[in-house]
Amino acid sequence: MVDDILFHALLLAVLLWLYRTWYWLRPRCRPTTDQTTPKPAQPTQTRSSVPKPFPGLSHKPHCAACEQVSAPGDHTPSAPLPLIPSAHGRPRQVDTSGHFCPHPACRYHGWVRRGNIRANGHPSGQPWRQLQCMACRTYFLETHGTPLHGKHVPAERLVWAVGALAEGLGIRAVARVFEMDPNTVLQWLVEAADHTAALSRYFLHDLHVSQIQLDELIALLSAVKAGEVSDAEAIQRLSRSPHWVWVAIDPVTKLLLSLDIGDRTLEMAQRFVHSVIQILAPGCVPLFLTDGFKEYTTALLTHFGSWVRPPRRQAQGPMPKPRWMPLPQLLYAQVVKSYRRRHVVRVHHRGVFGTLDRITLRLAAHGWQINTAFIERVNLTIRQHVAAVGRRVITLCKHEAGIRQQLALYHVYYNFCLPHASLRQPLLQPEPTNGSGSTKQWRPRTPAMAAGLSDHVWTLREVLLYRVPPWPQPQEL
Numbered sequence: 001m002v003d004d005i006l007f008h009a010l011l012l013a014v015l016l017w018l019y020r021t022w023y024w025l026r027p028r029c030r031p032t033t034d035q036t037t038p039k040p041a042q043p044t045q046t047r048s049s050v051p052k053p054f055p056g057l058s059h060k061p062h063c064a065a066c067e068q069v070s071a072p073g074d075h076t077p078s079a080p081l082p083l084i085p086s087a088h089g090r091p092r093q094v095d096t097s098g099h100f101c102p103h104p105a106c107r108y109h110g111w112v113r114r115g116n117i118r119a120n121g122h123p124s125g126q127p128w129r130q131l132q133c134m135a136c137r138t139y140f141l142e143t144h145g146t147p148l149h150g151k152h153v154p155a156e157r158l159v160w161a162v163g164a165l166a167e168g169l170g171i172r173a174v175a176r177v178f179e180m181d182p183n184t185v186l187q188w189l190v191e192a193a194d195h196t197a198a199l200s201r202y203f204l205h206d207l208h209v210s211q212i213q214l215d216e217l218i219a220l221l222s223a224v225k226a227g228e229v230s231d232a233e234a235i236q237r238l239s240r241s242p243h244w245v246w247v248a249i250d251p252v253t254k255l256l257l258s259l260d261i262g263d264r265t266l267e268m269a270q271r272f273v274h275s276v277i278q279i280l281a282p283g284c285v286p287l288f289l290t291d292g293f294k295e296y297t298t299a300l301l302t303h304f305g306s307w308v309r310p311p312r313r314q315a316q317g318p319m320p321k322p323r324w325m326p327l328p329q330l331l332y333a334q335v336v337k338s339y340r341r342r343h344v345v346r347v348h349h350r351g352v353f354g355t356l357d358r359i360t361l362r363l364a365a366h367g368w369q370i371n372t373a374f375i376e377r378v379n380l381t382i383r384q385h386v387a388a389v390g391r392r393v394i395t396l397c398k399h400e401a402g403i404r405q406q407l408a409l410y411h412v413y414y415n416f417c418l419p420h421a422s423l424r425q426p427l428l429q430p431e432p433t434n435g436s437g438s439t440k441q442w443r444p445r446t447p448a449m450a451a452g453l454s455d456h457v458w459t460l461r462e463v464l465l466y467r468v469p470p471w472p473q474p475q476e477l
């Protein structure tokens with residue numbers, strides 16, 4: 001009887017011990033058996049659902065461009081000079097208000113709409129008008145300082161050739177069409193690019209922008225798509241000379257704010273974000289949308305941050321060190337796309353600075369949601385219009401500088417010359433067309449018009465003939 005009870009007790013103890021050992025071993029065995037299930041999805045989910053507040057940095061991140069700017073170099077005169085009245089009281093026939101005296105020694109140098117420029121007519125039957133500054137009495141041509149100055153070819157030929165470059169024809173193709181030497185075409189491109197870069201700098205400043213989308217596109221990607229080069233070859237080439245085109249656009253006005261080319265590095269992200277900040281009005285902090293490239297976070301934090309002293313945790317002890325924190329009004333979200341075989345399989349939104357709610361609210365003002373569709377559309381048109389980006393780099397533009405020049409030309413062409421379909425405005429009164437076609441219903445608008453930088457669609461001839469003043473002119477003049 002006693003043996004029976006002892007046996008039962010022992011059996012129970014053994015059973016309990018077995019159950020305990022099984023229970024302990026179970027969770028330890030689990031990871032080895034479950035290794036095939038995808039694990040990385042877990043942390044991203046928790047990160048997005050419970051956003052941790054940004055702790056701040058102990059150092060302000062370094063931006064090379066910021067340090068260069070602090071050097072003095074701005075020579076904009078403070079106040080414009082008095083108006084010069086028209087001689088003999090005779091009303092002027094030719095509008096010279098957009099012209100300025102090009103001579104640095106002249107008091108009126110660089111100022112427009114000061115009445116100091118007189119039109120003289122065409123000396124010895126030249127195609128270009130001669131102008132005279134009444135302050136310093138010197139003569140100059142109306143093409144002074146433009147790519148058309150001193151050219152012996154007909155102006156139309158140069159304008160068409162540059163237009164063909166802006167529309168996406170390569171340098172060699174343009175040389176064949178216009179029966180010219182490719183080096184001459186390259187020379188024209190270089191001059192046109194310098195000119196359009198100056199024109200962009202002149203018009204794009206102190207902008208008030210509510211949103212900015214940033215993106216980088218790779219110059220060889222389309223060649224891979226078209227099957228012209230293999231993936232392996234493309235990657236090998238890219239590792240040798242990576243060509244990333246950096247693009248910033250305001251999705252509201254479709255204005256291309258900045259275009260640049262360089263590596264996909266923090267240094268380049270800093271330089272690019274810096275170039276975007278330069279054209280914004282002081283105090284303007286837009287909403288930023290980018291892809292998942294992590295260096296944007298640092299670059300935006302560098303340029304939209306300030307030192308904040310965190311509150312003291314205890315009543316006594318030393319004050320905590322100040323932290324470099326994003327400005328409270330800075331909103332920044334990333335659109336992270338997961339690809340499988342070049343197809344988007346998942347789109348994930350990540351609020352980096354500011355909450356997703358505030359970001360969604362800002363976008364809702366335009367009836368939008370978080371997306372980078374606008375910039376992707378622009379990337380496509382850049383591929384179509386910039387030969388070196390869209391195709392294999394086989395033209396004379398095989399170096400970075402060549403692509404940079406085509407981008408500078410395209411920057412102005414896109415902003416000032418190309419009406420954007422989504423920006424067009426209905427006409428109050430439909431206008432009849434010259435032919436027998438239907439009436440004109442819409443007023444075409446360019447991004448520059450939508451942004452209030454221009455009142456009409458520019459022709460490329462106008463762009464190339466525009467004498468860019470050396471500094472921004474006050475509006476009231």
Ligand SMILES: [Zn+2]
Nearest residue numbers: 101106133136
């Ligand atoms: Zn002068």
